[in-house]
Amino acid sequence: MLDPDRLFPLERATRTLARSLYEQVAELAIISPHGHTDPAWFAGNAGxxxxxxxxxxxxxxxxxxxxxxxxxxxxxxxxxxxxxxxxxxxxxxxxxxxxxxxxxxxxxxxxxxxxxxxxxxxxxxxxxxxxxxxxxxxxxxxxxxxSFRPRALFDRFGIETLATTDAALDPLTHHATIAASDWGGRIIPTYRPDAVIDPDAGDFSKNLTALGKVTGEDTQTWRGYLKAHQKRRQHFIKMGATATDHGHPDATTADLGGAEAEALFDKVIAGDGTADDHRLFRAQMLTEMAQMSVEDGLVMQIHPGADRNHSTKMFDTFGADKGFDIPKAAEYTKALRPLLNKFGTDPALSLIVFTLDEATYARELAPLAGVYPALKIGPAWWFFDSPEGMRRYRETTTETAGFYNTVGFNDDTRAFCSIPARHDVARRVDCGYLATLVETGRLSHADAAEVAVDLAYGLAKRAYKL
Amino acid sequence: MLDPDRLFPLERATRTLARSLYEQVAELAIISPHGHTDPAWFAGNAGxxxxxxxxxxxxxxxxxxxxxxxxxxxxxxxxxxxxxxxxxxxxxxxxxxxxxxxxxxxxxxxxxxxxxxxxxxxxxxxxxxxxxxxxxxxxxxxxxxxSFRPRALFDRFGIETLATTDAALDPLTHHATIAASDWGGRIIPTYRPDAVIDPDAGDFSKNLTALGKVTGEDTQTWRGYLKAHQKRRQHFIKMGATATDHGHPDATTADLGGAEAEALFDKVIAGDGTADDHRLFRAQMLTEMAQMSVEDGLVMQIHPGADRNHSTKMFDTFGADKGFDIPKAAEYTKALRPLLNKFGTDPALSLIVFTLDEATYARELAPLAGVYPALKIGPAWWFFDSPEGMRRYRETTTETAGFYNTVGFNDDTRAFCSIPARHDVARRVDCGYLATLVETGRLSHADAAEVAVDLAYGLAKRAYKL
Amino acid sequence: MLDPDRLFPLERATRTLARSLYEQVAELAIISPHGHTDPAWFAGNAGxxxxxxxxxxxxxxxxxxxxxxxxxxxxxxxxxxxxxxxxxxxxxxxxxxxxxxxxxxxxxxxxxxxxxxxxxxxxxxxxxxxxxxxxxxxxxxxxxxxSFRPRALFDRFGIETLATTDAALDPLTHHATIAASDWGGRIIPTYRPDAVIDPDAGDFSKNLTALGKVTGEDTQTWRGYLKAHQKRRQHFIKMGATATDHGHPDATTADLGGAEAEALFDKVIAGDGTADDHRLFRAQMLTEMAQMSVEDGLVMQIHPGADRNHSTKMFDTFGADKGFDIPKAAEYTKALRPLLNKFGTDPALSLIVFTLDEATYARELAPLAGVYPALKIGPAWWFFDSPEGMRRYRETTTETAGFYNTVGFNDDTRAFCSIPARHDVARRVDCGYLATLVETGRLSHADAAEVAVDLAYGLAKRAYKL
CATH class of the missing domain: 1.10.2020.10 (uronate isomerase, domain 2, chain A)
Structure with missing residues (x-):
């Protein structure tokens, strides 16, 4: 059913080279630093x-x-x-x-x-x-x-580390169960605080109260609210987290003065915020999160650009995550400027940005990542987690940002059994790309062999501090 | 003069496969569901x-x-x-x-x-x-x-059905003449009501009066105006039409309440509408047209995104359609939301959307068409009706929308003799693309053979109900 | 270290053809019509x-x-x-x-x-x-x-003409020294008046005073200011210039009436202009520059679209041109309309437009250049001066604008020793593209050989009147 040479270049000499590069990385352990598998599977280990x-x-x-x-x-x-x-x-x-x-x-x-x-x-x-x-x-x-239970498959898939994505309020009990078990699989949480950051999120007010309760901070004040984030991040770190993730509607960041930020917070939690205030608050919070990452070392991820629940009718009938999240045009050059101007040259920050608008790779993200030490480009994401998407990703980022401002592959999946397949696709496409570079005189064979291992394994491990 | 292997992939095994796929579709009948040939040619059949x-x-x-x-x-x-x-x-x-x-x-x-x-x-x-x-x-x-008269060429070209594009006010006399003749060629009209929908169109007011006269409805009232469209569409259906077409400046749709829509109509026909009112009226009318399509079954096409008559000087000297229509950036995710939210999951609607901004294929149109049952993506259009345009079209739509949310090829031409050539180019490029998928292990040979026939013939026939 | 077949297509027959096309252009003289080498090198000829x-x-x-x-x-x-x-x-x-x-x-x-x-x-x-x-x-x-001094390298590199980029206020003394020397290298200046056009430029007011002094015109009046440009352009022409260059934040042009333009100028030099006024003034000045080009024959270049000095922190520490200029989304269809409407069909104007947003090639620039006689598309620029950037450039411009609305290659470099390498890359990529067209039946072999010479040499020479 599977062509052993699938996804390799058509031209035969290049295909042969791609295959030999691939053979060196095909069996490397899987680093899965961002995804949505359910930790309960591995805690309970039911079939x-x-x-x-x-x-x-x-x-x-x-x-x-x-x-x-x-x-x-x-x-x-x-x-x-x-x-x-x-x-x-x-x-x-x-x-x-x-x-x-x-x-x-x-x-x-x-x-x-x-x-x-x-x-x-x-x-x-x-x-x-x-x-x-x-x-x-x-x-x-x-x-x-x-042998088809979650832990057995995890071991069989050769997964070295798998990160889940977890709401800030998640009690992380499944992660605790896994940690307390005698099973050695490394499954770590990721701090995803959207529900306690986005004033447009349902139950925002209730979520803030809950965050106050779980951290013992007064989340009705700006200082207390920030403190609560800091404490909650520490808890995630204790549970193994090495990263945060932010699913904002767009990549806008802001850098308000302290008093201004506090006034905005007060307005927003009083329920007096306009749509623009909410947008600005999200923007400011990205910069606050960057500040905290500088302090606590968590790698920061931003996944912006989807218009969620495009069909109100379908959302009302079936709820969220039913395939009705649709990308829209994105902008990063202006959007990231406040955050990057403040922390972009700080060696303590590591910021990984994703996009659903491929036009931004060559135009904005590669030029930005190719100069700011803090910034790295996340791999081709969601609808672009595909052979053509990955090829375009390499062709539009490498010439300006090189390989070392990218972070390897993310499978970003809820479909556990697809993890090996997804990493295999990425490894094949990347080896095909490298082979093409070699055969067109743009990369030496020795360099390609080294880069292949970095793209398949090393970059993800280093970028996510795993 | 013509290379028999033109437009096939370079790599020889893939080229051989592309050729064999092409040989199976090269002689299939031509479905030409959208174009601008002159029905007078076939009515009069003069040289x-x-x-x-x-x-x-x-x-x-x-x-x-x-x-x-x-x-x-x-x-x-x-x-x-x-x-x-x-x-x-x-x-x-x-x-x-x-x-x-x-x-x-x-x-x-x-x-x-x-x-x-x-x-x-x-x-x-x-x-x-x-x-x-x-x-x-x-x-x-x-x-x-x-043997070079229009009807003879039509027969020789192997055209099964050819749709023209006709103003709502067109009397369709040539179509009547063709239908009444003993010639068997199937030439059908398409309902293109821009001149009676766009308040910015020259003679909009006169056109409304004329629409009233031809339908016997009072087009000075909102209800009468809608009724007039319904009746005129019925006339087009009687003359063979299976589709409408809408050449709006952009894809914006709206879903106003009845009273609001009526008030907008009254303002617009009174000549009191602002540019924004005109835009909103066009937007609302797309949704009204979708409603009528749900009722009468006409397939709906939207061709948005050209800045018409870019040079005022050239327009003043030579008039419209002199090569001075220039594309601009397009947006569909927000623009289509009102219409899709209302009718996008209605099995009675079939909406085919085109674009002049290739960035929207992977980012917006493929994700939208890949989930909304009503929506399909029109083929690469106008400046993109080209080998590279078609290749990019497949590479940026297939992975998210598949083949079956696309509608085959449109030649969209005024140049009658180019029809076989244009379909030939599309068939060659598509077979080259399919062969590439097969040779890279992404599609089986048997599936490719089936898809090739669908792309060349079946999809257009089904999408346009021909 | 260098693969002799680098950058040629992978497929072997196509590679062979690309190589044979390349061999015909590899040794052609270099036309370098736009760049940033320092004329002092060639004036002083120090090592x-x-x-x-x-x-x-x-x-x-x-x-x-x-x-x-x-x-x-x-x-x-x-x-x-x-x-x-x-x-x-x-x-x-x-x-x-x-x-x-x-x-x-x-x-x-x-x-x-x-x-x-x-x-x-x-x-x-x-x-x-x-x-x-x-x-x-x-x-x-x-x-x-x-033998490694600047003049010796210039001769060894086979450079026929090299244009530098020079501020309007530059005294052009190095160019005068070169002209007065017994060395035959042709090094010409380019009129780059940004600092005396952009009210947001540092020292704008001082620069206007200086422009008045050097031209003997009253640059505090609109007429005098325009006259000063005209005179300064004449001086550049006398020193060999054939072109101007404009590095605006975006491509916006305007066509104000005389009184309106004068009032805007007065407001701007009085320091009363808003950000919008400054933008409008730059826009108007592009059209004024086009007017002057119609009169004095200087080819006009626009290089828009970079967000300069993205990091304030880095600008404060190290100054401009430190790698922190980042592209952003661009728009040409509306932006160029005022200028093109006025001068776009004037045979006396030659306007070369560049972009940092590749999405605009197929969507806007190729359709515009494919109809306006005055407009030509500059080569892939800056971050896109790369093998993949050049390939995308050809694939997204040729089908609509052909080859003859493009202008060959610009190296645009400060790195003198990279000039032969950059032209070599362009010649290889273009020959690879042409070979691909031939092998896919889109171009005859004889035509490809002719076009190869045009792309490597003839187009640049003609477009820049060299």
């Missing part, structure tokens, strides 16, 4: 319930594509919020998925799923309406086996 | 007057390029509005064209013209100053022959 | 002081990359403004550079430096920490030799 709940129901890449061609989400096991009926029979969901699998032709999702079916589960046949039942049976029997 | 009037005078791609290098439009047979003299001698225009044909090197126009000269007219020599007269003579003698 | 001052200290591409990975600028020989100590030992700077040379892997800078080391200085070994001292010694002994 995954059924193939549909592993491959279809939690994967927005998959169900959004089927929905776009008329398959109702209910039929794919997505629960409506109002309690209406939805499909719960895994086999029926799986059959529907298999019938429509042709819609995913030439998408990264198909490549990941084929890889997981083949390499993780030993499936030999292509998934289709005809093979659906047999494959379902096979997967089900695998899932019943202890 | 084309001379080679210059077939290849030069009506083709803005051609004369804009010559003008950009100093050739006056008058010398190319373009009539100034003020009655000043202009060249009318076809042979002299043709010679001037031939002398400057080198300016079109590596453009799609040259590829189309070479294809038409070679395949349609059997010309053997490359066009140049030296060969100009001989080729002119040869073409002239062809054009005098009945 | 370059040491390798670090030739390769490291003046090259912002190089030191920005090292700075981005933590190397302090002081250690690279960049002088802080406050008189603080900085490294002045060339060998120590060179060692630091060599240790970090791996950061430049796969960047154009590395390709240029390797080319200069190998071809200009005959260095055999790759630069690294190990080879640093030996290479430093070798370079030092070369630089001590008269």
């Amino acid at each position: 995954f319930p059924d193939p549909a709940q592993l491959f279809v129901t939690p994967d927005h890449y998959v169900f959004r594509m089927l929905f776009s061609q008329g398959v109702p989400l209910e039929n794919l096991g997505i629960a409506p919020r109002d309690g209406r009926a939805f499909e719960t029979d895994g086999r029926r969901i799986w059959r529907l998925f298999a019938q429509h699998y042709y819609l995913l032709r030439a998408t990264p999702s198909k490549m990941w799923i084929d890889h997981a079916l083949s390499d993780v589960f030993g499936v030999q046949d292509a998934l289709s309406a005809d093979s659906a039942d047999a494959i379902y049976d096979h997967l089900s029997s695998c899932l019943a086996d202890p | 084309f007057p001379d080679p210059a009037q077939l290849f030069v005078t009506p083709d803005h791609y051609v004369f804009r390029m010559l003008f950009s290098q100093g050739v006056p439009l008058e010398n190319l047979g373009i009539a100034p509005r003020d009655g000043r003299a202009f060249e009318t001698d076809g042979r002299r225009i043709w010679r001037l064209f031939a002398q400057h044909y080198y300016l079109l090197r590596a453009t799609p126009s040259k590829m189309w013209i070479d294809h038409a000269l070679s395949d349609v007219f059997g010309v053997q020599d490359a066009l140049s100053a030296d060969s100009a007269d001989a080729i002119y003579d040869h073409l002239s003698s062809c054009l005098a022959d009945p | 370059f002081p040491d390798p670090a001052q030739l390769f490291v200290t003046p090259d912002h591409y190089v030191f920005r990359m090292l700075f981005s990975q933590g190397v302090p600028l002081e250690n690279l020989g960049i002088a802080p403004r406050d008189g603080r100590a900085f490294e002045t030992d060339g060998r120590r700077i060179w060692r630091l550079f060599a240790q970090h040379y791996y950061l430049l892997r796969a960047t154009p800078s590395k390709m240029w430096i390797d080319h200069a080391l190998s071809d200009v200085f005959g260095v055999q070994d790759a630069l690294s920490a190990d080879s640093a001292d030996a290479i430093y010694d070798h370079l030092s002994s070369c630089l001590a030799d008269p």
Whole structure:
């Protein structure tokens, strides 16, 4: 099912070189420094319930594509919020998925799923309406086996470190359970404080109260609020965290004076803030987070640029994360200036910025990362976590920012079984890119071999302090 | 003159595969669901007057390029509005064209013209100053022959269906003549109501009056105006139309309440509307058109993003459509939200959106089309109807939207003889892309063969309900 | 150290063709119509002081990359403004550079430096920490030799004409010295009046006074100010200039009435102008400069789009041009309309526009240059003066604007020894592109050979009237 030379360059000599570079990195341990797997899986180590709940129901890449061609989400096991009926029979969901699998032709999702079916589960046949039942049976029997439990798969996947993404208010009990267990897998949290930073978040006010409670700080005052962040970050650090993550609507930062920031905070928590005030508050908080990173050493990530819950109708019916988050044009040059002007040359800050607007790579992010010591460019993300997206990423960042202002690969996934597949795609595309550079006289063979290891393993490990 | 392997990938195994895929689709019937050929040609079936009037005078791609290098439009047979003299001698225009044909090197126009000269007219020599007269003579003698009349060419080109683009007020007499004839060619109109929707259009007020007259509705009231559209659309449907088309300056849509929409209409037709009111009215009307499409089944197309008549001087001298329409940055995520929020998940709507800003493919249109059932992405358009444009289109849409949220190819041309050439270019580029996917392990050979037929024929037929 | 087939296409038949096209242009004379070399070098013809001052200290591409990975600028020989100590030992700077040379892997800078080391200085070994001292010694002994003096290198590089960029107030004494010498090298100035046009420039008011003094015009009046420009341009023309250059923050142009322009000027020089007034004044001045170009024949260049001195902290410490100029999104369709509407079809104007936003090539600049006789597209610039940048440039401009609305290559460099390398890269990438067109049936072999010479030599010569 899988072409052993997949994703390598077409030209045969270059392909041969790509393959030899790839062979040197294919089996390196996986560093997964940013993602959304559920720590409960590894805490409880229960078997995954059924193939549909592993491959279809939690994967927005998959169900959004089927929905776009008329398959109702209910039929794919997505629960409506109002309690209406939805499909719960895994086999029926799986059959529907298999019938429509042709819609995913030439998408990264198909490549990941084929890889997981083949390499993780030993499936030999292509998934289709005809093979659906047999494959379902096979997967089900695998899932019943202890060797397919989360910890076993984690070990088998060769994951060295996996970071989850956790709300600031998350009690991190699963992480504690894992740490207290006799299992050696390294699973660490990431401090994601959006819900206690974004005044537009639902329950912002309640969240602040909760943050006050958990930290023992008075989060109704600016000083107390900042102190609460500092304390909570310390707790995350104690639990293994090495990074924060910020999912703002855009990358705007601000650098207000202390009094001005305090007045803004007071206005916002009083509920008197306008949309512009809320935007400014988020902007200011990015700079405050940078300040704290300078102090406590947490690597800072910004993931901006999605217009969340584009369809109000679908959000009302099914809730968030149903495939209706849509990118929009992004801007970094002006947006990051306040933060970078303050901390961009501080060796204590490490800031990793992602984008959903590829036009910003060559135009803004590579020029910025190519000069500011603090700034690094995150890998191709989300809709761009794909062979073409990765190729464009390298072609538009390397010439200005080089390799060493990038941070390796992030799988950023909720789909646990896709982790090896995703890293494999990145390693193949990168080795193909390096081979092309060598064959066009832009990189020596020896340098390519060294860079290949850095892109697959070293850069992520160093950038995230793992 | 034509390389039989043109536009296929360079690498030889991939080229061989592309050729074999192409051979399976090269002779499929042509579906031309959107274009600007003149229905009068097929109604009257008179011979084309001379080679210059077939290849030069009506083709803005051609004369804009010559003008950009100093050739006056008058010398190319373009009539100034003020009655000043202009060249009318076809042979002299043709010679001037031939002398400057080198300016079109590596453009799609040259590829189309070479294809038409070679395949349609059997010309053997490359066009140049030296060969100009001989080729002119040869073409002239062809054009005098009945086998080069419009209907004969239509049949010879293997066109299954050809849609023209027709103003809402167009009487469609030529379509009636064609329908009443004993000739079997299927030529259908498309409802293009810009002149009765855009308050900035010249004669907007007169056009509304005319729309009232032709439909028997009171177009001075909001209800009557909407009713008039509904009736006129029914007339177009009766004449064979399956689609509407909207050439707005941008893709902005709105979803006003009934009273608000009515008040806006009243203000606009009273001539009291500001530029913002006009923009909002156009935006609201896109949503109204979507509503009507839900009701009457017409497929809806939006072609936004050109800054029309960029040179006031040239517009004053020569009028519209003289090559001075220039694209600008586009935005879809916010712009389409009101319409998509209302009708985007309605299975009765089929909305095809085009762009002149390639940055929006991967960033906005593919993510939107990859989740909204109503939305599909139109093919690479206008300046992007080119080998590189088509390649970038596939590379930036497929990974997120797949193949089945696209709609095959549109030739969108006024240049009748270029139709086979344009479809041929699309088929070649698509087969080259598919072959590349196969050879890099992203698509199976069997799937590629199926997709090739869909891209060349099936998708256009289904998307436009033909 | 240099692959003789570097930058050619991977596929072997295409590579062979690219090589044969390249062989026809590799030794053509260099036209360098836009750059920033120092005329004092050629006036005084002193030897370059040491390798670090030739390769490291003046090259912002190089030191920005090292700075981005933590190397302090002081250690690279960049002088802080406050008189603080900085490294002045060339060998120590060179060692630091060599240790970090791996950061430049796969960047154009590395390709240029390797080319200069190998071809200009005959260095055999790759630069690294190990080879640093030996290479430093070798370079030092070369630089001590008269055959490595500026004029000798100029002659050896085969430069036919080299244009410098000179402030309007520059006395052009070095150009006069060169002209008066018995050396035959053609080095001409370019009129760059930003400091006497941009009200936001430091010392704007003083600069106007100085402009008045040098021209004998009253630059406190609008008429006198314009007259002063006209006279100063005449002086530059007398000294050999064929072009102007304008480094505005964006491409906005305006076409105010005479009285309105005068009132704006009065307000601006009175110091009463707002930021918008300053922007409008710059915009108006572009159109005034176009008017003057129509009259005196100077080719006009616009280089817009950089956000200069992004880090205030670094600007305060080290001054301008330290690698902290960052591109931002650009717009040309609306911005250039006033100027193009007035002079865009005037055969006496030749306007060359550059961009730092690649999205504007296919979307705006190619459509504009493909119709306006006055407008041509400058080559891939700055961060895009790179193999991938050049490839994207051709792929996004050629199909709409052809080859003849482009102007060949600009090296735009301060790094004298990189000039042959940069032109070589451009010639290789262009020949690779042309070979690809031939092998995919889009260009005949004979046409490709002709175009190759135009791209390498003819277009620049004609576009800049050299």
